[in-house]
Amino acid sequence: MHTPEQLQSIGLFLASGVENEFKTTQKVLAAVPQDKLNFKLGDKGRTAQELMWHIVESELWFLDGIAKGEFAASDSRGPAPSTVQAIVDQYTGAFPAGLAKVKALSAAQMAKPINFYNIFNMPAGMYLSFLSSHSIHHRGQLSAYIRAMNAKVPSIYGGSADEPFQMPAGA
Numbered sequence: 001m002h003t004p005e006q007l008q009s010i011g012l013f014l015a016s017g018v019e020n021e022f023k024t025t026q027k028v029l030a031a032v033p034q035d036k037l038n039f040k041l042g043d044k045g046r047t048a049q050e051l052m053w054h055i056v057e058s059e060l061w062f063l064d065g066i067a068k069g070e071f072a073a074s075d076s077r078g079p080a081p082s083t084v085q086a087i088v089d090q091y092t093g094a095f096p097a098g099l100a101k102v103k104a105l106s107a108a109q110m111a112k113p114i115n116f117y118n119i120f121n122m123p124a125g126m127y128l129s130f131l132s133s134h135s136i137h138h139r140g141q142l143s144a145y146i147r148a149m150n151a152k153v154p155s156i157y158g159g160s161a162d163e164p165f166q167m168p169a170g171a
Contacts, residue, residue, distance in 0.1 A: 002123075004111035011110040011125020015103050018132050022095055025055065027154040028139050028146070029088050036149045037084065048145050049087075053080030055138045056091045062131035063098030066124045067105065069112050102128070 002010070029052055037049035046054065057077055065071035081087050102125075110125040120130075139156075146153050152162035159165030 002111070004107035007111040007123045007125055008105070008107040011105070011123075011128060012103060014125060014128035014132070015099060018128050019099060021132055021135060022059075022099070024154075024156055025059075025135060025139055026088060026092060028142055028156070029055070029091060030084065031146050031152060031154050032084050032142070033149060033151050034084050036145075036151065037082075039145060039149055041145060041148060048142065048149075049080050051138060051142050051145065052084075052087050055135055055142065056087060056094075058138075059091075059131060059135055060094050060098055062127060062134070063095070063102055065114065066127050066131075067098070067101035069109060069114060069124060071114060071116055 032048050032052060037052075038047050040047045040050075045051075060077070061072070077090070081090060105124065111123045113121050114124050114127065115121050116127070116130075122130075143153055143156065153160045155163040155165065
């Protein structure tokens with residue numbers, strides 16, 4: 001069993017990882033060509049636009065739920081914007097504020113269990129790990145879409161065929 005202070009430390013550690021992933025997600029979202037928003041893989045796949053908006057909405061929904069101490073049944077931000085830039089702008093504009101609210105939680109708030117549809121009941125801060133895994137999963141899907149579109153896939157955890165890994169200066 002962890003103390004509230006330990007859970008706050010864990011939550012802040014996870015928040016720093018989520019913050020690093022944010023930068024990568026911005027690059028992947030921005031890599032989708034504007035004329036390919038309706039692209040999808042297979043009959044059951046989402047369009048690129050739907051997938052992009054799902055990533056944005058779900059990250060913001062998780063941050064909001066963690067900050068409020070409860071997950072709303074539905075917190076849709078409405079239909080996806082019609083341009084890649086508008087989707088990226090919404091994400092870039094809202095994510096830092098949402099993460100700041102989470103990082104400002106007290107130890108007691110970070111340790112408060114939140115019920116997640118009777119599937120999980122974890123301390124608030126632990127949902128940052130779930131947010132990260134969920135986002136990475138869908139960002140991987142979107143990266144596969146980008147490759148199938150014959151567009152340039154940005155580097156994610158190392159180089160890609162389009163952005164080869166380069167050693168940092170002075171390394």
